[in-house]
Each structure stands twice: as C-alpha cells, then as structure tokens.
Amino acid sequence: MRILTVVFFLLTVTAWAGKFDRELAGISKMDFSRELYLDTALVKNGIPAAVIVPGKTDLKCAEIINNAIRERTGITLPLAAKIPASGNVIVLGNRDRNEAMEDLYNRHYTLLDARYPGKDGAVSRSLHNPFGDKRNFLLAGGSDPAGDLLAAQLLAKRIAAQPAGKELKLGYFADLKYGKHVKLPRSVREAIPANTTPGGHAFGWNTLSENLALFYITGDTHFAREFLRFAFPDRAASEEMLKNDGPFGVGNMKNPLGEPYHYNGYYQTLYWDLVEEHPFFTPEIRAKVTAKFYEALLMRKLHGDKGIYKTFHDRKVLPRLGDRHWLAEALQVYSLARYFDKYYDFPLGKEGMRVSRRYFKTLDQYAAINAGSLIWYASFLQPAVHFALLDRGVDAKKLVSFRTYVENMMLLANGRKEDWAIQDSSYQLMNILGYLAQDQAPLTLAKLLAPPEGAFLLGQSHKQGREYPRNFFRVADGCWNTAAFDPRGMPEWDPPFAREKVVE
Numbered sequence: 001m002r003i004l005t006v007v008f009f010l011l012t013v014t015a016w017a018g019k020f021d022r023e024l025a026g027i028s029k030m031d032f033s034r035e036l037y038l039d040t041a042l043v044k045n046g047i048p049a050a051v052i053v054p055g056k057t058d059l060k061c062a063e064i065i066n067n068a069i070r071e072r073t074g075i076t077l078p079l080a081a082k083i084p085a086s087g088n089v090i091v092l093g094n095r096d097r098n099e100a101m102e103d104l105y106n107r108h109y110t111l112l113d114a115r116y117p118g119k120d121g122a123v124s125r126s127l128h129n130p131f132g133d134k135r136n137f138l139l140a141g142g143s144d145p146a147g148d149l150l151a152a153q154l155l156a157k158r159i160a161a162q163p164a165g166k167e168l169k170l171g172y173f174a175d176l177k178y179g180k181h182v183k184l185p186r187s188v189r190e191a192i193p194a195n196t197t198p199g200g201h202a203f204g205w206n207t208l209s210e211n212l213a214l215f216y217i218t219g220d221t222h223f224a225r226e227f228l229r230f231a232f233p234d235r236a237a238s239e240e241m242l243k244n245d246g247p248f249g250v251g252n253m254k255n256p257l258g259e260p261y262h263y264n265g266y267y268q269t270l271y272w273d274l275v276e277e278h279p280f281f282t283p284e285i286r287a288k289v290t291a292k293f294y295e296a297l298l299m300r301k302l303h304g305d306k307g308i309y310k311t312f313h314d315r316k317v318l319p320r321l322g323d324r325h326w327l328a329e330a331l332q333v334y335s336l337a338r339y340f341d342k343y344y345d346f347p348l349g350k351e352g353m354r355v356s357r358r359y360f361k362t363l364d365q366y367a368a369i370n371a372g373s374l375i376w377y378a379s380f381l382q383p384a385v386h387f388a389l390l391d392r393g394v395d396a397k398k399l400v401s402f403r404t405y406v407e408n409m410m411l412l413a414n415g416r417k418e419d420w421a422i423q424d425s426s427y428q429l430m431n432i433l434g435y436l437a438q439d440q441a442p443l444t445l446a447k448l449l450a451p452p453e454g455a456f457l458l459g460q461s462h463k464q465g466r467e468y469p470r471n472f473f474r475v476a477d478g479c480w481n482t483a484a485f486d487p488r489g490m491p492e493w494d495p496p497f498a499r500e501k502v503v504e
Contacts, residue, residue, distance in 0.1 A: 231292070331386055382429060
C-alpha cells in the first residue's frame, strides 16, 4: 500500500510538472504586440480634442498653453475641474495643487510632488494610455509654482514647433528641467530609494527597477541598456545583481523578470509601464520584456513565489490583513495583473486583479492586521498602503481603516530615532501614512527619517507641500488612549468578557 501511495504521488507530481512546463512553453506562441497610442491629439478637424485641468495652479499656466494652441490652430481648449470620462487631458501642477495629478500620482503614473523635480524644476511629458482606454495625458508641473510656470512654457514651446492648421497632435516627449540644487545620479548606487529604512532595506526595489526608474527620471538611455543587461543576464550580470541586492533582492538571478522575489519586485512592472513607449525600446524588445512579465504572473498562478506564497491557490477571505509576506506577494500579483488587465485581453490579468484584491478586502471596513509584533508593524503596513494608493487613487485617503492603523502606531511610538517605529519605517512610508490618515503626526516622525542633504531620492517621496490641520500627537496629549484592532477581524478571540474590550 505504501509503495502504491508513493507511485501515485510521483505520477501526480510528474503530471503537474508537465502541465506547468506546457503552460510556460505556450508563452512563446502568444502575441505581446500592441498599439501604444503615441500620438496625443489636442485639436482634430478644427475642434478641441482635449481639455486642460489646471487644478489650483496659477491660471497663467493654462493661458500660456492655450495661447500656443491658438497660434497654431485658432482653437482654445476648454478648462475642466477634473478629468473627464473621455478625451485627452492636459494636467497641470503637482499632487498638492491638482487633485487630478494627485490621482495619477497615487496610481504611480507621475512623480510630480513637493520634492520632485526640485525647487524651480519642471517636467513636461506625455503619458500614453495609462488606463487602457485609448486616451493620453500630457503632464506639466513642478515642485513649486515657479516650476509649474516653467513646465507650461516647455509644453507651449513644443506646441509652437508643430505645423499650423486644423490638426494638432504631439508624439512621445519628455522635457525635463531639474532644480539647480538637484544632482542627477550617474548610477543606481548614487540614488537612495525614498522608502529606505535605517537598516538599509527598501521595499519593492531591486537593480532592475532602480535602472528603470532612473531612465524615466533622467531620460538617459544608459539606464535602459543597464535594465536590459540585468533583465536578460549573463553570468557576470547575475553575480552583480547578487552583490547589489543580496540573495532575496531579485529572486531567480538567472530569470529576474520571470521570477521576482515578492518583497522586492513590484516596482519593476510599474516603471516599465512608464517607460516602454520610449523610442529606445523596439517592438521586439517590448514583446520580449512583456513576455517575461506574463511569465512572472503565470508562475505566480501555477507555483506561487518559491512554492510557498500561492495567492491563486488560497481561496480564503481573511477577516483581517494577513502576514506581511502574503501581502507583499499579493501586491506583486496586483502590479503584474494591472498591467495585463489594462493592455491585453488575457483572462489571467482579470483573475490576478481578483486574487490580489481579496487580500486587502478589509481596508475599507475596519482595522485589523496580523502584525505579529511592534517591530514588524511598519513592514506589515507597507504593502497595504501601496495597494491602497494604486487601486483607489485619490480615494485612498477615504479608507476608514488607516486612521486607526496610524493612530495605533503613533500612540505606541516614542518619537526617538532608535524606536521600533523608526527603525523599520522610512521617510516615504511616514509621508504616506500622514496622507492616508490626513494627519500631521506621521510627518513629525518623517523628519527623523529624512534623507541626507543633497541626496537624490529614487521614486516617489510622497512629500507633502502643506500641513494637515489634524495632529494625533495633540489630540492624544494628556489623555488615556487605547491601541486596538477591531474585534471583527479577530474571530478566534474568545475571552470571558466582551470581545470589544480585548486589546492586542
């Protein structure tokens, strides 16, 4: 009987492995080509084909752009208070001065905030089909009002260079002017991810995503070539990644795009989504990279990460946020699935969206998390806050659970650099927590985590350009307070008194 059981097990494993290999082999027959929608129509047949969303920027910015459009076409684009349901859009300012830009920022379609591109710096660039609905955005803004004006001038200059007539369209472009105090890095080693902890770990990052981010930020094709060198590595490149990222930073060093490690891989797809339309990447290169991202998503479905974190296999809906590794894996699945759900008619994209959202289901219901202990609390929250921003955009700050998560952390923190709340946190995370809770208290701790003077921060800093009126430190001062999770998230609690009185 024991021999039969072993034989049956071996046959089952062999059959599963064969199915696994067949599904992966099928990727080579799939078509990953797609329309990139590189042209952004502003005027079509003498009719406006776009709107300008100025937000709270100086209206002179919109006037500068419209004057340039009138010079070429005789047409004035209408102004809108928010992003309309259809048509191309010009969005001005940054996440602090324009709710439309705030939404794009949260969903990781721009980096424009109070820190990037720096004082007096300006960014004017195209954003192609980010929502998969065949419409484009033109972004023009800076870290301060002076940067907004300069960005509007950069966009107007590009418009003025187009031929006059009843048609006006712009192709791919990125006009980047950084503040005079910003020193652009020449390698990934000269940049510090904005969410680096005091211990040196940066959630979501590895050598590949760092090079993609620097390509987006600088436009220097050196970083695009570096990305491809590591994406399809030879032995030397694999050894370099191991040295840079450590044994867990990339996952499979021989197949970094196809088998990313769940804790460090999620930025890869987000930044690829921002740079793939750059003319440096040929259709053949795009198809090759995209096939690897699909392989990563399929590997997740068939095998999970390292055969352990099988998010597609786990059908339970937890009553609380789960283990930090499962949440990080769910976020990895989400970033991959969002890409394919937008751009390709592949069922796996939609399935991945459903699977990943299940792990964060309680975010808009109540606060309860399987945090384990105080020292891990920040790292448990990391994937949850990033999912909330990506999935909800500007509405992330309406999620009811985050005020409790943040207040618990602020209540238990002591405000010193050696505290648990600081050691496993980051400048970026504290800025995000302040934003999600609309509370100034985390930004007080963010100052303790601020990067060195002159450091170039990689990615979104989430730095706020304004102060929130609410501050939990003031609210809690002189009062007794309780740090607790919602009992609905802890059904296993069975105390000899009301469950609402349990404090974990």
